[in-house]
Amino acid sequence: MHLRLQIALLVGTFCSVQSFVIKTSNKSSADNAGDLVKDEDFSVSSLLERANINVGKGRSDPLVMFGDIAVDPELKNADPCTARGCLWPRATDGKVYVPFRISNQYSARERNTIMQALASFASSTCIRFIPLDRQRDFVNIQSRSGCFSFVGRRGRAQVVSLSRQGCVFNSVIQHELLHALGFNHEQQRSDRDSNVRILLENVEPGQESNFRKIQTINLGTPYDYNSVMHYGRFAFSRNRQPTILPIPDNNAVIGRATQMSTQDISRINLLYRCSECR
Numbered sequence: 335m336h337l338r339l340q341i342a343l344l345v346g347t348f349c350s351v352q353s354f355v356i357k358t359s360n361k362s363s364a365d366n367a368g369d370l371v372k373d374e375d376f377s378v379s380s381l382l383e384r385a386n387i388n389v390g391k392g393r394s395d396p397l398v399m400f401g402d403i404a405v406d407p408e409l410k411n412a413d414p415c416t417a418r419g420c421l422w423p424r425a426t427d428g429k430v431y432v433p434f435r436i437s438n439q440y441s442a443r444e445r446n447t448i449m450q451a452l453a454s455f456a457s458s459t460c461i462r463f464i465p466l467d468r469q470r471d472f473v474n475i476q477s478r479s480g481c482f483s484f485v486g487r488r489g490r491a492q493v494v495s496l497s498r499q500g501c502v503f504n505s506v507i508q509h510e511l512l513h514a515l516g517f518n519h520e521q522q523r524s525d526r527d528s529n530v531r532i533l534l535e536n537v538e539p540g541q542e543s544n545f546r547k548i549q550t551i552n553l554g555t556p557y558d559y560n561s562v563m564h565y566g567r568f569a570f571s572r573n574r575q576p577t578i579l580p581i582p583d584n585n586a587v588i589g590r591a592t593q594m595s596t597q598d599i600s601r602i603n604l605l606y607r608c609s610e611c612r
Protein backbone atom coordinates (compact mmCIF):
# COMPACT_ATOMS: atom_id res chain seq x y z
CA MET A 335 0.00 0.00 0.00
CA HIS A 336 2.74 2.36 1.07
CA LEU A 337 4.86 1.47 -1.97
CA ARG A 338 1.96 2.07 -4.32
CA LEU A 339 1.41 5.52 -2.86
CA GLN A 340 5.06 6.37 -3.43
CA ILE A 341 4.88 5.30 -7.04
CA ALA A 342 1.75 7.35 -7.55
CA LEU A 343 3.53 10.37 -6.11
CA LEU A 344 6.47 9.90 -8.40
CA VAL A 345 4.26 9.66 -11.42
CA GLY A 346 2.44 12.76 -10.32
CA THR A 347 5.64 14.69 -9.71
CA PHE A 348 7.26 14.31 -13.10
CA CYS A 349 5.38 15.03 -16.25
CA SER A 350 6.29 12.73 -19.05
CA VAL A 351 9.30 13.86 -20.99
CA GLN A 352 8.48 13.33 -24.59
CA SER A 353 11.07 12.35 -27.09
CA PHE A 354 9.82 13.23 -30.49
CA VAL A 355 10.47 11.09 -33.47
CA ILE A 356 10.78 13.44 -36.36
CA LYS A 357 9.28 11.75 -39.35
CA THR A 358 10.15 13.71 -42.40
CA SER A 359 11.95 12.78 -45.54
CA ASN A 360 14.63 14.97 -46.98
CA LYS A 361 13.76 13.96 -50.48
CA SER A 362 13.13 17.42 -51.86
CA SER A 363 16.53 18.76 -50.84
CA ALA A 364 18.14 15.99 -52.87
CA ASP A 365 16.12 16.91 -55.95
CA ASN A 366 17.60 19.17 -58.54
CA ALA A 367 16.87 22.83 -58.22
CA GLY A 368 13.93 22.65 -60.63
CA ASP A 369 13.94 26.03 -62.23
CA LEU A 370 11.02 25.10 -64.43
CA VAL A 371 7.60 26.47 -63.71
CA LYS A 372 6.05 23.03 -64.28
CA ASP A 373 8.09 21.57 -61.42
CA GLU A 374 6.38 24.03 -59.16
CA ASP A 375 2.92 22.65 -59.84
CA PHE A 376 2.66 20.83 -56.54
CA SER A 377 4.40 23.35 -54.32
CA VAL A 378 2.14 24.54 -51.53
CA SER A 379 2.04 28.03 -53.00
CA SER A 380 1.00 26.76 -56.45
CA LEU A 381 -1.75 24.69 -54.88
CA LEU A 382 -2.88 27.71 -52.85
CA GLU A 383 -2.75 30.03 -55.84
CA ARG A 384 -4.84 27.70 -57.98
CA ALA A 385 -7.37 26.94 -55.27
CA ASN A 386 -7.65 30.56 -54.15
CA ILE A 387 -8.69 32.20 -57.42
CA ASN A 388 -12.08 33.06 -55.91
CA VAL A 389 -11.01 33.18 -52.30
CA GLY A 390 -12.94 35.39 -49.92
CA LYS A 391 -15.75 35.90 -52.42
CA GLY A 392 -18.16 33.59 -50.63
CA ARG A 393 -20.90 35.50 -48.82
CA SER A 394 -19.85 34.47 -45.33
CA ASP A 395 -16.11 34.35 -45.96
CA PRO A 396 -13.74 36.53 -43.96
CA LEU A 397 -11.40 38.98 -45.67
CA VAL A 398 -8.43 36.99 -47.01
CA MET A 399 -5.07 38.69 -47.47
CA PHE A 400 -1.44 37.64 -47.99
CA GLY A 401 -2.48 34.67 -50.12
CA ASP A 402 -4.33 32.57 -47.58
CA ILE A 403 -4.55 34.49 -44.31
CA ALA A 404 -8.01 35.32 -43.00
CA VAL A 405 -8.22 38.65 -41.19
CA ASP A 406 -10.86 40.59 -39.34
CA PRO A 407 -11.33 43.80 -41.33
CA GLU A 408 -10.87 45.87 -38.18
CA LEU A 409 -7.69 44.03 -37.19
CA LYS A 410 -5.81 44.05 -40.43
CA ASN A 411 -2.88 46.03 -39.08
CA ALA A 412 -2.58 44.01 -35.91
CA ASP A 413 0.77 42.89 -34.60
CA PRO A 414 2.07 39.38 -35.16
CA CYS A 415 -0.35 37.24 -33.34
CA THR A 416 1.73 35.47 -30.76
CA ALA A 417 2.31 38.89 -29.18
CA ARG A 418 -1.47 39.16 -28.67
CA GLY A 419 -1.53 35.96 -26.67
CA CYS A 420 -3.13 33.84 -29.35
CA LEU A 421 -1.35 30.60 -28.60
CA TRP A 422 -3.52 27.60 -27.80
CA PRO A 423 -3.29 26.81 -24.09
CA ARG A 424 -1.10 24.07 -22.67
CA ALA A 425 -2.86 21.58 -20.45
CA THR A 426 -1.36 20.45 -17.14
CA ASP A 427 -0.10 17.28 -18.83
CA GLY A 428 2.10 19.45 -21.08
CA LYS A 429 0.01 18.80 -24.17
CA VAL A 430 -1.78 21.40 -26.22
CA TYR A 431 -5.28 20.26 -27.09
CA VAL A 432 -6.81 21.91 -30.12
CA PRO A 433 -10.45 20.91 -30.59
CA PHE A 434 -11.67 20.57 -34.15
CA ARG A 435 -14.84 19.99 -36.10
CA ILE A 436 -14.84 18.76 -39.69
CA SER A 437 -17.78 19.76 -41.84
CA ASN A 438 -19.88 17.01 -43.38
CA GLN A 439 -19.23 18.54 -46.83
CA TYR A 440 -16.31 16.16 -47.32
CA SER A 441 -16.26 12.67 -48.81
CA ALA A 442 -15.02 9.82 -46.62
CA ARG A 443 -11.73 9.87 -48.49
CA GLU A 444 -11.24 13.63 -48.06
CA ARG A 445 -12.16 13.40 -44.42
CA ASN A 446 -9.60 10.66 -43.98
CA THR A 447 -6.87 12.80 -45.60
CA ILE A 448 -7.74 15.64 -43.20
CA MET A 449 -7.77 13.32 -40.18
CA GLN A 450 -4.34 11.95 -41.15
CA ALA A 451 -2.90 15.46 -41.42
CA LEU A 452 -4.36 16.35 -38.01
CA ALA A 453 -2.86 13.18 -36.53
CA SER A 454 0.56 13.93 -38.04
CA PHE A 455 1.07 16.67 -35.44
CA ALA A 456 0.75 14.16 -32.59
CA SER A 457 3.64 12.00 -33.74
CA SER A 458 6.25 14.75 -33.48
CA THR A 459 4.86 17.52 -31.26
CA CYS A 460 2.71 18.05 -28.15
CA ILE A 461 -0.16 19.36 -30.27
CA ARG A 462 -3.21 17.12 -30.05
CA PHE A 463 -6.12 17.85 -32.36
CA ILE A 464 -9.16 16.41 -30.61
CA PRO A 465 -12.80 16.16 -31.72
CA LEU A 466 -14.85 19.08 -30.42
CA ASP A 467 -16.59 18.30 -27.15
CA ARG A 468 -18.22 21.51 -25.94
CA GLN A 469 -14.91 23.46 -25.72
CA ARG A 470 -15.31 27.16 -26.46
CA ASP A 471 -12.39 27.68 -28.86
CA PHE A 472 -11.95 25.34 -31.80
CA VAL A 473 -10.99 25.08 -35.44
CA ASN A 474 -13.96 24.66 -37.72
CA ILE A 475 -12.73 22.89 -40.86
CA GLN A 476 -14.96 23.70 -43.80
CA SER A 477 -14.86 23.71 -47.60
CA ARG A 478 -15.25 27.39 -48.46
CA SER A 479 -13.96 29.47 -51.37
CA GLY A 480 -10.31 28.37 -51.14
CA CYS A 481 -7.60 27.44 -48.66
CA PHE A 482 -7.22 29.91 -45.80
CA SER A 483 -6.85 30.25 -42.05
CA PHE A 484 -6.53 32.87 -39.37
CA VAL A 485 -3.10 33.14 -37.72
CA GLY A 486 -3.22 31.76 -34.19
CA ARG A 487 -6.13 31.12 -31.84
CA ARG A 488 -8.84 33.61 -32.44
CA GLY A 489 -11.41 32.57 -29.86
CA ARG A 490 -14.62 30.56 -30.35
CA ALA A 491 -15.17 28.86 -33.71
CA GLN A 492 -12.47 29.83 -36.19
CA VAL A 493 -12.74 28.68 -39.74
CA VAL A 494 -9.94 26.80 -41.45
CA SER A 495 -11.11 26.62 -45.03
CA LEU A 496 -9.97 23.63 -47.06
CA SER A 497 -11.89 23.80 -50.30
CA ARG A 498 -12.76 20.43 -51.80
CA GLN A 499 -11.57 22.02 -55.05
CA GLY A 500 -7.84 21.96 -54.52
CA CYS A 501 -7.01 22.18 -50.81
CA VAL A 502 -7.37 18.63 -49.52
CA PHE A 503 -3.69 17.71 -49.72
CA ASN A 504 -1.47 16.84 -46.77
CA SER A 505 0.90 19.77 -47.41
CA VAL A 506 -1.91 22.32 -47.67
CA ILE A 507 -3.74 20.99 -44.61
CA GLN A 508 -0.56 21.09 -42.50
CA HIS A 509 0.17 24.59 -43.87
CA GLU A 510 -3.24 25.97 -42.88
CA LEU A 511 -3.14 24.30 -39.46
CA LEU A 512 0.32 25.82 -38.86
CA HIS A 513 -1.28 29.22 -39.50
CA ALA A 514 -3.97 28.36 -36.93
CA LEU A 515 -1.19 27.46 -34.47
CA GLY A 516 0.37 30.92 -34.94
CA PHE A 517 2.90 30.58 -37.75
CA ASN A 518 3.42 32.90 -40.70
CA HIS A 519 4.90 32.24 -44.11
CA GLU A 520 8.61 31.50 -44.11
CA GLN A 521 9.41 34.07 -46.82
CA GLN A 522 7.83 36.77 -44.63
CA ARG A 523 10.23 36.16 -41.74
CA SER A 524 12.06 39.14 -40.30
CA ASP A 525 15.42 37.70 -41.42
CA ARG A 526 14.32 36.67 -44.89
CA ASP A 527 16.44 39.28 -46.70
CA SER A 528 19.61 37.37 -45.87
CA ASN A 529 18.13 34.22 -47.37
CA VAL A 530 15.96 35.20 -50.32
CA ARG A 531 15.59 38.12 -52.66
CA ILE A 532 12.02 39.14 -53.47
CA LEU A 533 11.62 40.22 -57.10
CA LEU A 534 8.60 42.49 -56.82
CA GLU A 535 8.90 43.43 -60.49
CA ASN A 536 7.74 39.90 -61.33
CA VAL A 537 4.83 39.83 -58.87
CA GLU A 538 1.27 40.04 -60.14
CA PRO A 539 -0.10 43.50 -59.42
CA GLY A 540 -2.18 43.43 -56.26
CA GLN A 541 -0.35 40.41 -54.83
CA GLU A 542 2.60 42.31 -53.35
CA SER A 543 1.29 41.85 -49.81
CA ASN A 544 2.21 38.16 -50.04
CA PHE A 545 5.83 39.25 -49.82
CA ARG A 546 5.47 41.76 -47.00
CA LYS A 547 8.01 41.21 -44.24
CA ILE A 548 6.68 40.60 -40.73
CA GLN A 549 8.47 41.07 -37.40
CA THR A 550 8.23 37.38 -36.67
CA ILE A 551 9.48 35.59 -33.58
CA ASN A 552 11.96 33.14 -35.07
CA LEU A 553 12.68 31.15 -31.92
CA GLY A 554 16.36 30.87 -32.79
CA THR A 555 15.59 28.53 -35.66
CA PRO A 556 17.32 28.93 -39.02
CA TYR A 557 15.55 30.16 -42.11
CA ASP A 558 14.18 27.07 -43.83
CA TYR A 559 13.71 26.74 -47.60
CA ASN A 560 12.16 23.34 -47.00
CA SER A 561 9.42 24.60 -44.67
CA VAL A 562 5.86 23.73 -45.65
CA MET A 563 5.25 27.45 -44.96
CA HIS A 564 7.67 28.55 -47.72
CA TYR A 565 6.27 29.62 -51.06
CA GLY A 566 7.81 28.41 -54.33
CA ARG A 567 10.09 30.52 -56.48
CA PHE A 568 7.32 31.39 -58.96
CA ALA A 569 4.64 32.23 -56.40
CA PHE A 570 2.26 34.91 -57.69
CA SER A 571 4.41 35.54 -60.75
CA ARG A 572 2.90 37.71 -63.47
CA ASN A 573 5.41 36.70 -66.14
CA ARG A 574 6.67 33.17 -65.36
CA GLN A 575 9.82 34.70 -63.94
CA PRO A 576 10.86 33.96 -60.34
CA THR A 577 9.40 36.09 -57.56
CA ILE A 578 11.55 34.57 -54.80
CA LEU A 579 15.24 33.94 -55.43
CA PRO A 580 17.28 32.09 -52.81
CA ILE A 581 20.59 33.79 -51.94
CA PRO A 582 23.49 33.33 -52.14
CA ASP A 583 22.81 30.02 -53.95
CA ASN A 584 20.20 30.97 -56.53
CA ASN A 585 19.73 27.30 -57.41
CA ALA A 586 18.74 26.13 -53.95
CA VAL A 587 15.42 24.29 -53.84
CA ILE A 588 12.72 26.38 -52.17
CA GLY A 589 9.07 25.87 -51.31
CA ARG A 590 8.71 22.29 -52.49
CA ALA A 591 7.89 20.64 -49.17
CA THR A 592 5.13 18.06 -49.26
CA GLN A 593 5.01 17.86 -45.48
CA MET A 594 6.24 19.69 -42.38
CA SER A 595 10.02 19.95 -42.29
CA THR A 596 12.22 19.13 -39.33
CA GLN A 597 12.39 22.88 -38.63
CA ASP A 598 8.61 23.28 -38.82
CA ILE A 599 8.33 20.58 -36.17
CA SER A 600 11.10 22.12 -34.01
CA ARG A 601 9.35 25.47 -34.15
CA ILE A 602 6.06 24.04 -32.91
CA ASN A 603 7.90 22.34 -30.08
CA LEU A 604 9.69 25.58 -29.18
CA LEU A 605 6.69 27.89 -29.47
CA TYR A 606 4.51 25.57 -27.39
CA ARG A 607 7.36 24.51 -25.08
CA CYS A 608 6.48 20.92 -25.81
CA SER A 609 9.30 19.30 -23.88
CA GLU A 610 8.86 21.34 -20.72
CA CYS A 611 6.71 20.47 -17.72
CA ARG A 612 3.71 22.73 -17.20
Ligand SMILES: [Zn+2]
Binds near residue numbers: 401403509513519
Ligand atom coordinates in the same frame (compact mmCIF):
# COMPACT_ATOMS: atom_id res chain seq x y z
ZN1 LIG B 1 -0.38 30.38 -45.99
